[in-house]
Structure formats: structure tokens, C-alpha cells
Amino acid sequence: MSYVFNKEIECMPIEEKKVLQGKRLRDVVERVYNTVAPYRAKMDEIGLKPEDINSIDDIVKLPFTTKTDLRANYPFGMFSAPMDDIVRIHASSGTTGKLTVVGLTQRDLDDWSEACARGFAACGVTKQSIIHIAYGYGLFTGGLGAHYGGEFMGATVVPASSGNTNRQIMLMKDFKADTLCCTPSYAVYLADELRKMGLTPQDLSLKQGFFGAEPWTEEMRKKIEEGLGLKAYDIYGLSEITGPGVATECEYQCGPHVQDDLFYPEIIDPVTLQPVKEGEEGELVFTTLNKQGIPLIRYRTRDLCSLIYEPCKCGRTSLRLARITGRSDDMLIIRGVNVFPSQIESVLIKDKRISPYYHITIDRINNLDIMQIDVELDRGVAFDEVQEIEILKKKLTADIASAIGVTAKVNLVSAGSIKRSEGKAVYVTDNRKI
Amino acid sequence: MLVNQIAVFLENRSGRVAEFSRVLKEADINIQVMSIADTMEYGILRAVTDDNKKAIEVLRANGFNTAATDLVGFKVQDTPGEMCKVLEVLEGHGINIAYLYSFARAGEDYAVILLKVDDNQNAMKILAENGINLIEDNIL
Missing domain, CATH: 3.40.50.12780 (ANL, N-terminal domain)
Structure with a gap:
């Protein structure tokens, strides 16, 4: 001993x-x-x-x-x-x-x-x-x-x-x-x-x-x-x-x-x-x-x-x-950092161009946690230039990173495409095998 | 002159373009010209239809984020070097083009070019002064 x-x-x-x-x-x-x-x-x-x-x-x-x-x-x-x-x-x-x-x-x-x-x-x-x-x-x-x-x-x-x-x-x-x-x-x-x-x-x-x-x-x-x-x-x-x-x-x-x-x-x-x-x-x-x-x-x-x-x-x-x-x-641990979906929500809610619906997907790729956030565009929002979308994505990525302390990949999706759930919201898919 | 265009945000999901065309078919709307700008994660579909107002209405109702934009449209001879001539004029005046697409109908000797610029009036003025054949509003 x-x-x-x-x-x-x-x-x-x-x-x-x-x-x-x-x-x-x-x-x-x-x-x-x-x-x-x-x-x-x-x-x-x-x-x-x-x-x-x-x-x-x-x-x-x-x-x-x-x-x-x-x-x-x-x-x-x-x-x-x-x-x-x-x-x-x-x-x-x-x-x-x-x-x-x-x-x-x-x-x-x-x-x-x-x-x-x-x-x-x-x-x-x-x-x-x-x-x-x-x-x-x-x-x-x-x-x-x-x-x-x-x-x-x-x-x-x-x-x-x-x-x-x-x-x-x-x-x-x-x-x-x-x-x-x-x-x-x-x-x-x-x-x-x-x-x-x-x-x-x-x-x-x-x-x-x-x-x-x-x-x-x-x-x-x-x-x-x-x-x-x-x-x-x-x-x-x-x-x-x-x-x-x-x-x-x-x-x-x-x-x-x-x-x-x-x-x-x-x-x-x-x-x-x-x-x-x-x-x-x-x-x-x-x-x-x-x-x-x-x-x-x-x-x-x-x-x-x-x-x-x-x-x-x-x-x-x-x-x-x-x-x-x-x-x-609902706390998530991403690369050792505590992340709450509500922190992400508080960033999204501030931007009028996106809806309050989102979905988080977490994977572990090459042993690193990768977080993707699907963010839904508001119905009234539209773009005709790629540049405008890239600027919005960059802004959301930076705001989320400063709110939660880790970088997530932001993915924009069309209005209404994120599944609405009745009762308890299911907004996280964790594919890590832990 | 100006050509009204619709632009639809397409996330990277199979069947989205088919859905787009189905929605327009069901509303009996004809697509006159269309192009897609694609990135790794999403695309923007740009199109001119025979009834953009109605198209926007039905597309939005079906969950497509749809924008309406006015483009500058002009005709050129369908022969080598014609587009280059026009672009050199714009370049000479420091006009920046966000995007551009063109089409030529079979049997016609001209092509139509649609372009997105910051200041439509200024671009049209310059093109007109340089003898470029602007098309009539919304007539392709």
C-alpha cells in the first residue's frame, strides 16, 4: 500500500x-x-x-x-x-x-x-x-x-x-x-x-x-x-x-x-x-x-x-x-466548461433576426467535444447575399462564445424547421458516449 | 431597368430545392430564371418568376425565408466579349457587383444579365450613358 x-x-x-x-x-x-x-x-x-x-x-x-x-x-x-x-x-x-x-x-x-x-x-x-x-x-x-x-x-x-x-x-x-x-x-x-x-x-x-x-x-x-x-x-x-x-x-x-x-x-x-x-x-x-x-x-x-x-x-x-x-x-460539460442551454438562449433572444427555437448537438470528434447549435431564422428575415448570412453567423458565434466560454459552431436553419416539442423541450442531442 | 428577384435561404438538407419547386407548382407560378449560390452549410436560391408577389407569399407560408430584391437587368449580344465590355464600364466607375447571373434563350441572339449592386439608380445611369441596352421593368 x-x-x-x-x-x-x-x-x-x-x-x-x-x-x-x-x-x-x-x-x-x-x-x-x-x-x-x-x-x-x-x-x-x-x-x-x-x-x-x-x-x-x-x-x-x-x-x-x-x-x-x-x-x-x-x-x-x-x-x-x-x-x-x-x-x-x-x-x-x-x-x-x-x-x-x-x-x-x-x-x-x-x-x-x-x-x-x-x-x-x-x-x-x-x-x-x-x-x-x-x-x-x-x-x-x-x-x-x-x-x-x-x-x-x-x-x-x-x-x-x-x-x-x-x-x-x-x-x-x-x-x-x-x-x-x-x-x-x-x-x-x-x-x-x-x-x-x-x-x-x-x-x-x-x-x-x-x-x-x-x-x-x-x-x-x-x-x-x-x-x-x-x-x-x-x-x-x-x-x-x-x-x-x-x-x-x-x-x-x-x-x-x-x-x-x-x-x-x-x-x-x-x-x-x-x-x-x-x-x-x-x-x-x-x-x-x-x-x-x-x-x-x-x-x-x-x-x-x-x-x-x-x-x-x-x-x-x-x-x-x-x-x-x-x-x-440540463447542464452540459463541454471541454471541461459548464454550459447551460439557458445561457445560449439568452444570447439568441436578443437578436430579432432569429426565433427562440434552437437545437444543440454535441459530438466527440478526435476526442474533442464539438458543439453545434442549429439556430432558426425568424419568419420575416431573409437574405439574398451569402455575405449577410456570414456576418450574422459570425456575430452569433462570437456572442455565444463570450457567454458560455467555449466556441460552438452556429448553423442557421429556415423558420419553422426546428421540431417543436410539447411539454419539456428537447433541445440537446448528446452523441458522446460517456 | 429593374428586375424583381426572390431569394430563398436553403439550409443543407436534402429535398429543399424540390420542396421549393413544389410550392411554386401548387400555386401555378412559373420560374423564369433561377440560380443557386451554395456554401458548405447552406445555399441561397435566387429566382425570377412570373408572379414574385404571390411566390413570396406562398413560400413564406411554407416556412421558406424569402427576400425580395431589385436587380439591374440589361441585354447584350450573345457573342464573345459582350459581357466583358459592360463589366469594364462598371469597373471603370468603381461599381462593386455583389452577384450576377445571366441566361440566353434558345433561338434568340441576345442574353440577359442580372446584377446586384449597392446603388441601382447610379448603375443604371452609368450603363445608359454607355449605351448599354437596359431591359424594361420585369420583362425578361
Whole structure:
């Protein structure tokens, strides 16, 4: 068994961990009740007091938190710590173009770094390791999260960020990185480019890689492992809870271990909002047990999956996540970026020349996500010159790219040609095999 | 003089041109001249019919995005170099042509050329001054 970063916590007997979780839950509920007005209002509404929370099992009494809550209190309204103590801001895209903003205190950053470090260590990363990080750096938590995790455990970090694939390969080759962090689709792309450059995995020194920020499959795992000559591990996270490292696989690759002393997972039925039976699939919900900046109580991730309760061969006692199988809302993940159809809608609705009807088609071509948006012309609009159409397409392409953060191919179609649906609109066809 | 043209947006889907002609057939409209500008993803069908007003009405009712545009039309001798002469005149006056198409009927010794320019009046004035044979309004 490889090195356990924090043996006391990671291998803590389950009953003992429950006590720790219960104590932390009571603490965090007390804090949000006293410092976050929206939480106080939610709890007062159902007559719940912090004193009613005495063990981790009492968590089911607490109200849920959603992305809508964060949006309604944009940007800092859900923060619990004063701005004096907030040292970092991160953000991800929201459903209407408004960002979901989080703030972290120094202790939050340390907890996050440790969560990442625990996952790295569980898969063979050591102080001698060189970690090549090809996640984007910025408001997105991928780059900086993995970065601080690597530094926290004393490894050497190469902050390559995203883009310029040839340079990425040169850096990995020359610096002899043994660890790679990036999105799984980019890892497959890197493997292809490596081959095109006439190189083989033996020209690199990679031993392990951590891939997350978008759903992937066992088939992709095989492809990445063969193409880059490493062992590929699943890392799960979301900025609202902290970022990468909320859960990371161990050397046995049997589902990410949740750092459940910090982030408590539940699975609920997204319709009834009741907890499902142990091991059943439903919506993943997280409570940040130790957070100060923006603690979230029962935050609905909208990711669908189940929890694995069987003890892991590695000796860690934490719960594990099964593969994410989908979403309980309409969020799409395109090249690692969260995209909501409503963001696209808000761009289309502003242009009088097009109708409100559209259809999104997503394919994965050469391991890159390609999004096409069929946009319907308004009945009264017509053109007799190709140039006019090209100008409209260019404008829509640019507006959509600036709204969602990824480029989509815009395809204009005649008025009335997009199928109208009765009831729930079906405006997405996802052809990716995930 | 001016020739009224209809232009239809065609997305890249099989059977669209056939649908277009079916709609006109059912309304008993005759197509006099037609051309298609195609790109990778869509096309624009341009046509002159014997009743553009009615054509636009029935096409729009059938979901075709249809535009009406006035083009400058003129006749030239159906012999080599005739079109070149006209284009040189326009070029000499800095007139930019967005698109152009032409046709010649069997048995006739002239061809008709239709062109789209920014300023129809100016283009017609220049053509007339240079002795180019403009056609009568909407008579092909």
C-alpha cells in the first residue's frame, strides 16, 4: 500500500469518524446560522435551530442549498467569513450567465490543498514527484487546486496551464514529469499528439495522472493509460464545494474516495428530495463540514451517481463515489466548461433576426467535444447575399462564445424547421458516449 | 431597368430545392430564371418568376425565408466579349457587383444579365450613358 498522507483521518474507524463529522456539522451549522442571512432565514422558516443538530445523522433535518441560492446572493452574499479573512475567489459559470462565486479563507485553502494531497499520495505521488498541471489556471478551480495540492505535499509543480500541446509535450519530456493533471479528453488528445510527433509513452516519464472536471468512462481510462503509459485516476470536485480533490481514487482505481471528514456526501432522490437506500443511485449532495469562507449545507451538485460503502482494499475508511452517470439538470460539460442551454438562449433572444427555437448537438470528434447549435431564422428575415448570412453567423458565434466560454459552431436553419416539442423541450442531442 | 428577384435561404438538407419547386407548382407560378449560390452549410436560391408577389407569399407560408430584391437587368449580344465590355464600364466607375447571373434563350441572339449592386439608380445611369441596352421593368 502506498503512502497515506493523513493516516489518522483517512483510516479513522467509521464510528469515530461519525463523531468527528457530527461535531463539525454542528459547528458549521452554528456558524452559518449566525453569519449567513439566507441560511438563517431558511432554518427559521422550518423552525430549525443549531441546537437541533447533534450528530451527523441529523443532517437530513437541514434544508438544501442550490446554485440558485448562490446566484440570488451574487456575488458575496453567502460568505460566512468577513472579507478580511477571505484570501481567494473562484467562480464557475451559472445558469443565466451570472457566475457562481466562492471565497476561501487560508484554512479553506489548506484543507483543499490537503484534500488534493491525500488523493495524490494515495496513487503514488511523493515529494520527489514532478506534477505537470495542464488544467486551466484562473477562476476555474482545476489549475490552482491541483497546484496547491502538489506544493502542499512537497512535490514539484509545473504550472503549464492549458493550450499549446506541442509545448506541453516538450515540457513533460524535458522535465521528466511523473504525474499529469488535466481533463480526460485533453489527456486523450495529448496521447494522439504524442504519437503524431513520432514519440511514444517511453519518451515520457509519466507514472500516474489525475483526470477530472468532466465525466469519463472506463474505455477512456484504457485509452489514456495506453496512450500515455501511466495509470489514470479519477479526481472529482466542484468549485462550490472546493474544487478538484473533493474525492480522488486510490491505487486500486475503484471509485474516488470522498474526503468525508471535510465534505460529507449524501445521495438523494432528485424528485422527492429524500435520501435513497444505501448504494442506490440519485443526486449527489455535499455539505462542507469544515469550511469558513462559504460553507454550503446540503448543496445539490446535480450530478447523478451512487456511493460505495464496501471497505476499500487500501485501508481508507472513506465512502467512495461510483461513476457519475449524468445530471439532474440540463447542464452540459463541454471541454471541461459548464454550459447551460439557458445561457445560449439568452444570447439568441436578443437578436430579432432569429426565433427562440434552437437545437444543440454535441459530438466527440478526435476526442474533442464539438458543439453545434442549429439556430432558426425568424419568419420575416431573409437574405439574398451569402455575405449577410456570414456576418450574422459570425456575430452569433462570437456572442455565444463570450457567454458560455467555449466556441460552438452556429448553423442557421429556415423558420419553422426546428421540431417543436410539447411539454419539456428537447433541445440537446448528446452523441458522446460517456 | 429593374428586375424583381426572390431569394430563398436553403439550409443543407436534402429535398429543399424540390420542396421549393413544389410550392411554386401548387400555386401555378412559373420560374423564369433561377440560380443557386451554395456554401458548405447552406445555399441561397435566387429566382425570377412570373408572379414574385404571390411566390413570396406562398413560400413564406411554407416556412421558406424569402427576400425580395431589385436587380439591374440589361441585354447584350450573345457573342464573345459582350459581357466583358459592360463589366469594364462598371469597373471603370468603381461599381462593386455583389452577384450576377445571366441566361440566353434558345433561338434568340441576345442574353440577359442580372446584377446586384449597392446603388441601382447610379448603375443604371452609368450603363445608359454607355449605351448599354437596359431591359424594361420585369420583362425578361
